[in-house]
Amino acid sequence: xxxxxxxxxxxxxxxxxxxxxxxxxxxxxxxxxxxxxxxxxxxxxxxxxxxxxxxxxxxxxxxxxxxxxxxxxxxxxxxxxxxxxxxxxxxxxxxxxxxxxxxxxxxxxxxxxxxxxxxxxxxxxxxxxxxxxxxxxxxxxxxxxxxxxxxxxxxxxxxxxxxxxxxxxxxxxxxxxxxxxxxxxxxxxxxxxxxxxxxxxxxxxxxxxxxxxxxxxxxxxxxxxxxxxxxxxxxx
Amino acid sequence: xxxxxxxxxxxxxxxxxxxxxxxxxxxxxxxxxxxxxxxxxxxxxxxxxxxxxxxxxxxxxxxxxxxxxxxxxxxxxxxxxxxxxxxxxxxxxxxxxxxxxxxxxxxxxxxxxxxxxxxxxxxxxxxxxxxxxxxxxxxxxxxxxxxxxxxxxxxxxxxxxxxxxxxxxxxxxxxxxxxxxxxxxxxxxxxxxxxxxxxxxxxxxxxxxxxxxxxxxxxxxxxxxxxxxxxxxxxx
Numbered sequence: 001x002x003x004x005x006x007x008x009x010x011x012x013x014x015x016x017x018x019x020x021x022x023x024x025x026x027x028x029x030x031x032x033x034x035x036x037x038x039x040x041x042x043x044x045x046x047x048x049x050x051x052x053x054x055x056x057x058x059x060x061x062x063x064x065x066x067x068x069x070x071x072x073x074x075x076x077x078x079x080x081x082x083x084x085x086x087x088x089x090x091x092x093x094x095x096x097x098x099x100x101x102x103x104x105x106x107x108x109x110x111x112x113x114x115x116x117x118x119x120x121x122x123x124x125x126x127x128x129x130x131x132x133x134x135x136x137x138x139x140x141x142x143x144x145x146x147x148x149x150x151x152x153x154x155x156x157x158x159x160x161x162x163x164x165x166x167x168x169x170x171x172x173x174x175x176x177x178x179x180x181x182x183x184x185x186x187x188x189x190x191x192x193x194x195x196x197x198x199x200x201x202x203x204x205x206x207x208x209x210x211x212x213x214x215x216x217x218x219x220x221x222x223x224x225x226x227x228x229x230x231x232x233x234x235x236x
Numbered sequence: 237x238x239x240x241x242x243x244x245x246x247x248x249x250x251x252x253x254x255x256x257x258x259x260x261x262x263x264x265x266x267x268x269x270x271x272x273x274x275x276x277x278x279x280x281x282x283x284x285x286x287x288x289x290x291x292x293x294x295x296x297x298x299x300x301x302x303x304x305x306x307x308x309x310x311x312x313x314x315x316x317x318x319x320x321x322x323x324x325x326x327x328x329x330x331x332x333x334x335x336x337x338x339x340x341x342x343x344x345x346x347x348x349x350x351x352x353x354x355x356x357x358x359x360x361x362x363x364x365x366x367x368x369x370x371x372x373x374x375x376x377x378x379x380x381x382x383x384x385x386x387x388x389x390x391x392x393x394x395x396x397x398x399x400x401x402x403x404x405x406x407x408x409x410x411x412x413x414x415x416x417x418x419x420x421x422x423x424x425x426x427x428x429x430x431x432x433x434x435x436x437x438x439x440x441x442x443x444x445x446x447x448x449x450x451x452x453x454x455x456x457x458x459x460x461x462x463x464x465x466x467x468x469x470x471x472x
Contacts, residue, residue, distance in 0.1 A: 207447065225470050
């Protein structure tokens with residue numbers, strides 16, 4: 001598979017970057033935290049409850065112990081994590097999306113905010129939740145007027161992220177209107193081994209990326225598989 | 237790429253099948269007609285104008301001349317094509333979707349109808365068209381109560397289908413509630429070299445498959461590429 005692991009864009013080094021995972025105590029948050037830490041980034045797992053953030057961070061750090069390149073993972077309240085980061089990645093369940101971001105608007109001002117939230121509920125299979133703004137990412141952009149909001153990471157299955165011995169063979173579809181922020185998120189995504197970032201267009205395309213995730217969740221359940229998506233036909 | 241061309245389900249032979257391409261004179265219709273004819277299926281290209289159907293069929297047949305396995309491609313009115321087929325594949329532009337299917341409900345009764353239509357319009361890039369029923373495929377199912385409606389083929393770029401010297405490296409995501417009809421469409425899709433059919437769930441997931449196509453069209457325009465989607469992680 002020739003395209004695999006071939007970055008479409010050269011990942012530039014952002015050695016000083018510190019990544020906050022907002023609402024990061026669930027599987028997706030833990031998975032992303034693990035992968036970013038493995039890539040040598042400073043990671044803070046945020047939670048509504050700072051103690052919970054710290055205990056999950058300790059668990060994640062334990063799974064990384066002894067692995068090359070992994071630096072410490074810390075825990076904090078969402079507010080402290082947001083205040084201290086360069087880039088925030090939002091992984092709260094959709095039910096908590098609006099309230100969480102409303103409370104953090106000040107801390108996130110001026111920062112790159114990567115929304116990875118999928119508006120989905122489960123009722124005999126995954127079902128989409130209608131979002132007035134069109135998508136979770138557009139909802140975040142509407143609420144965080146001072147932040148540089150980008151959509152990404154929706155389609156990476158938590159199980160794959162947490163399976164640290166295997167690279168993640170997946171494309172990360174990135175949406176947004178701030179080109180500089182998107183470039184930073186391309187680079188961040190491609191710090192995860194096996195991941196290729198693909199520019200999926202402006203914010204209004206976020207609904208399709210989020211919807212694709214609902215589709216993949218359904219495929220996973222139906223086929224008892226752990227799937228990712230690859231866009232074939234892009235030159236490296 | 238190990239999964240490539242490995243059918244998830246064994247394609248069964250349907251040697252007697254005759255395929256109508258409803259509204260088949262555009263690039264997508266021509267492309268599917270060419271591929272099905274190459275696979276040895278009888279194909280009728282339907283058009284509002286029977287003469288137009290016949291002339292496009294003659295053009296398609298000319299491009300297939302001398303290729304192994306290709307049988308004749310004929311043209312007809314949409315009504316005659318629908319009346320004579322075993323499986324109808326709908327490739328009208330979305331503007332004509334409702335009117336075309338309303339007129340053909342009688343001819344399509346009892347048949348498998350594969351909707352490949354994407355509700356999209358172009359205005360500085362592709363934009364989704366809202367469909368009250370949720371998706372074009374669900375609109376077809378609501379209108380064709382006597383037919384066995386399945387969604388498929390949305391994500392195959394016409395340019396790739398028409399590039400007959402290259403296999404189509406793509407997954408065809410199939411939605412629907414009629415398991416028998418879906419099995420037939422899995423088999424039909426996998427008659428196209430390089431294509432793998434993936435069960436993408438019930439009809440209500442069609443919106444995601446159609447939306448994914450809008451995303452891919454945008455990616456194609458942005459990257460000047462001809463992309464397809466692959467679901468990674470399914471066992472063969």
